Amino acid sequence: MKLIYEKSKKGRHGFSLPEDQFKEINLKDCVPRYAKEKKEKELPEVSEVEVIRHFTKLSKLNYGVDDGLYPLGSCTMKYNPKVNEKLASIDNFLYAHPFTDEKYIQGSLQIMYELGELLSKITGMDKFSLMPAAGAHGELTGVLMIRKYFEDRGEKRHKMLIPDSAHGTNPASSAMAGFKVVEVKSNERGGVDINEIERLMDEDTAGLMLTNPNTVGLFDENILKIAKIVHSKGGLLYYDGANLNALLGIVRPGDIGFDVLHLNLHKTFSTPHGGGGPGAGVVGAKSHLVEFLPSPIVCTDDGKYFFEYPKKTIGRVRAFYANFPVLVKAYAWILSVGGKGLRQVSEASIINANYILAKLKKYYKPAYDRTCMHECVLTGREYKEYGVKTLDIAKRLMDYGFHPPTIYFPHFEPYAEETIMVEPTESESKETLDEFINAMIKIAEEAKTKPDLLKEAPHNTPVGRLDEVKAVREPKLHA
């Protein structure tokens, strides 16, 4: 499809410009000689109609949750309620300037405060910062807090333990916070190897970053022992909340030994992904870490809400306060489902994942053949002998009208290779799951009988498989 630049025609525009009433001001006097532009900025010239048609057409090349099943593992692509969009864009929120006096934004502050309290209730943590803009941003915030905590105690701990099954962001965040990453192997049951933790956890180690349920969809049955080992050596336990959708109303990370965590409001708490953001990666701390939270946090006294600056804060991780509309949507979602509904969400998501696992494990050998939590990890290993890669299976799914699951992640030997990570969430009906399961079974059959069909897939999409090597070798990064 054409680029917006290829629709440009001299003299067109799509904007209603206010009239220039400042004729007495001479622009030449305003811009110093050293800053006068030499070259005009060649943006496209198109009318509003053309812009709207262009973007409508572009939108139709995308696939969203409202189009159908979006079973990306560890991404929690659940339904994004419509009312939340409306509530997040109420004029009094939308037009609020961040540097307005606190007394004029009491409504916004109340939402922030109450959301923090609700999240504390759900996770068992003591206080939340709503500042981080995404999960990875929350991780960075959390590990910087851990760093500061030890600095404050005069301890030099420079290592961080991270399981081989962890999201790539965990080691990347730890490295950004100046830690040396030490990988911990998974055991034959899919959890972290507890003997390894025992061996590696020492006085130079700040702690362990853990996703639970982890990325193979399993709740670590040794969690209490793990917490004990880490704490007995003076370390801290970080909870990567990307997979919290399995635990709502069932278990609280704060009750099983976690000291600090982040949650992705754009996963468990239903706020839309927006094609890759904006979300929010809020961070919760137990009391001994609250004073290190990023600054400012929202507090209340006598019915008034205000910003407070934690004493030993790690500082700011962004400008202003938070991705505010995302907070409103999460707040609205929690109150829509309520305490009872939260548990139902996790129950439904766990049943859905296990149903897929039960129906597909004959065709796609699971990484671990055990009941799972909110996501299951299958593999495409058996089809290698037909020359079919897991990638081909994923691409073929598009022809059946589904967004593919996460593939090749997690990846660690010898259990998790050629992985297909399926997270259906609570939003999907049994009928939708059955359609997906049937498609996967048909594809398994095709892999054996018509492997080329898979290798050439997808066939029904606006473009076929794109040459990613060429994109790097002959970089074209703008028109």
Next chain:
Amino acid sequence: MRYIPNTKTDEEEMLKEIGVSSFNDLLKDIPEEVILKKTLDIPTLSEEELTEKIFKISKKNLDFRFLKPLIGAGAYRHFVPEAVKAVISREEFYTSYTPYQPEISQGNLQSMFEYQTHLSRLTGMDVIIPSIYDGASATAEATLMAMRLTHKNKVITSSLLHPHYLETVRTYTAPHQTEIHIAEYKNGLSDLKSIESMIDENTAAVIVQSPNFFGGIEDIESIARIAHEKGTLIIQVIAESLSLGLLKSPAEMDVDIIAGEAQSFGMDLNLGGPYNGYLGSKMKYIRQIPGRIAGETTDKEGRRGYVMTFRAREQDIRREKATSNICSNHALNIVAGNVYLSLLGKNGIKKIAELNTKATHYLRTKLIETGKFSGFKYPFFNEFVLEVKDKERIKDKLINNGFIPPFDLGTYYPGLEGYMLFAVTEILTKKDLDFIVNLLER
């Protein structure tokens, strides 16, 4: 629950297929003693109850729709065309995930590519990362990038860098033994002599915001020359990207890395986020730049398409060796910015930038003419600093008459307690400005 389709019967059938007799059998990995015995004490509201509750809370804010800001300081109220909101309200854009499967994500990917093109043409930079979270985190990432490129750990920032950006740079660099030196300012602009005197062989980069926090238009070209002569990189921070419609581009001034905030391109104030941080650099630095970027390529039949490219820099592939941990960013803001700049086009952006400048200069001139205000004189874009006597009275007057008062510089600049930072955008008409002058004159 209306967001869960499966009924009790469905669940029973599914549990049977799974081969367990009850849901609790699926929780056997969880130690019994930590499983919650009681339902979380959170009420359940109907859609109508929820709507009423949140609208009521929103009333505790001022009626911001009808309050025009005389304040910017890194967050600008510009007019946002309804067409922008219409496009970003399309489910295909807002309910999709990161475009990991390009065949069914060409909408997002082409939009990224187009926005990269817009920003590349506005800034002249070869490489544009269209979304880091915001201007502050983009500045912090640019700082780390410069340190990686040079293997040096000292940076010099202008004291007129947005205070929140500086604080964010401090947070991000804290673990990396970074020395941050703050250069002085003189009459509303960075003091070039102060910058020059601070550069040494261990300096990774000079960081200068232009327009700076006071709205001042810096002589970036001269600063770049000084930096380059001493073997140091220069990072230009652009907190008000509308200025690019009028001013010389960073590339024309030989800037190495840019860190920007594009909130002005079709994004509402929203109490400070989500906005649109972006990065740019010369092509030779691409392997050290963090964040997602789209590139053009073809499929087997030669059809043009777009993919996320130079992925070997990213966390999901490189883990602790990645250029950053960033993955989710503010992608939907890319679409908003793309629509906005496409609507404006070549002439529109220029005209709005000009209008902002003229209106701002008009207000300053008129305020000075009243004899009640004074301030240092320097070239500025759409913000300026004035000394204001009787600050609190002025704040009250403005808010009571429908305007959000200017930013109080005493908050971040000791010694400037009596000074305020005024911002003017196209939202304020001449009539508004005359009214304000009249109001403040009395």
